[in-house]
Amino acid sequence: MILTQCACCAAPLPHLAKQCSRYKTRYCGPACQEQHWKEGGHDKLCKKIRRGGGAEQYHADTKYKEAVAVAAEACVEDTKGQACYICTEAVHRHTKEGLVRGCACYTTEGFVHVSCLAEQAKILREEAEENNLDIKVLGETWLRWHTCSLCKQQYHGIVSCALGWACWKTYLGRPEGNITRSLAMNVLGNGLYSVNLHADVLSVQEAELAMMQRVGATQAHILGSQGNIAQTYGELGRSEQSICMRRDVYSGFLRLEGEEHEATVSAAYNYVVSLVDLQRFEEAKALLRKMIPVARRALGENHDLTLMMRKIYAVALYRDTGATLDNLREAVTTIEDTERIARRVLGGSHPHVVDIERDLQKSRAALRARDGDYVSSIREAVGAMTTGGA
Secondary structure, three states, X not given: OOOXXXXXXXXXXXXXXXXXXXOOOEEOOHHHHHHHHHOOHHHHHHHXXXXXXXXXXXXXXXXXXXXXXXXHHHOOOOOOOOOOOXXXXXXOOOOXXXXXXXXXXXXXXXXXXHHHHHHHHHHHHHXXXXXXXXXHHHHHHHHHHOEOOOOOOEOOHXXXXXXXXXXXXXXXXXXXXXXXXXXXXXXXXXXXXOOOOHHHHHHHHHHHHHHHHXXXXXXXXXXXXXXXXXXXXXHOOOHHHHHHHXXXXXXXXXXXXXXXXHHHXXXXXXXXXXXXXXXXXXXXXXXXXXXXXXXXXXXXXXXXXXXXXXXXXXXXXXXXXXXXXXXXXXXXXXXXXXXXXXXXXXXXXXXXXXXXXXXXXXXXXXXXXXXXXXXXXXXXXXXXXXXXXX
């Protein structure tokens, strides 16, 4: 979470919240500032904040240190007797932090200090910016903030969270609207998401959306930000808010880009997932019957979005308590065909394929159960007719 709470009462802060004149400590109003001063917290906190470079920087540095300590402690058994592949030391000479392991590297390259990763990413980005390198190179350097340069796997869990805070504390001083600052907010949000701190993720996402609206970001970027918030609402169990926002995001992209744009297809898929989660199957099926042909035409039969839309259509069919026998057969047929294509295109170990196979088993089970009921009902009817005629 970015610093969005009053230092005294922890209430949410507006963008232009009242600040201490000397050290920029933020309060929701004069009453809280006065109360904090009288209780003695203001003076102590402000001195620390002044030394730390301001309220936002002090907060980010504090959260970063906490996240690094948690990551190093969790990795202590895995990293015992090892050294950082960047600085070659077991304990960082300046920060005194321990090693972490958060990617797919299984040799000595898998052991590293979060501070070393952060410093490496920072230097590469600065060099690219100073030399005015093109957007492709800038993008490649940015990957270092979330992806291992050796195994090419994104850092996960607590290491991702620590790097998120490292990234944010590095770039938070840049002006609002600066692309690097915006990217840093995104890295922080993803890092918090990787450790299921969804309430904190929402704080970051809402702060990012508010900033985008203030600086006049494009409508496409704003819709993308709202889509991320809708996802987090779902994670927090706020289903109605999630589905309303996803519907608005889909409608927004439909107006902005047209129905065949990938962003529109993706927004439609996300909206349908929410509909299915809330068991609004008829609405989901109606939209999917419209959008699956669009996805096939615009993206192709093998595109992962097309495959996942066909899969969720089958789910809407077999999970519906009012499904007929024909509905269940259509679900099985649809998902069997989807599984064959997905396995060929994505490989058997891909998460999408695993997900499709799981639903294939469930759809077959639902069909078997209904087939069994159907056969039993026929037998009972025949038995009743035989008994009545004897």
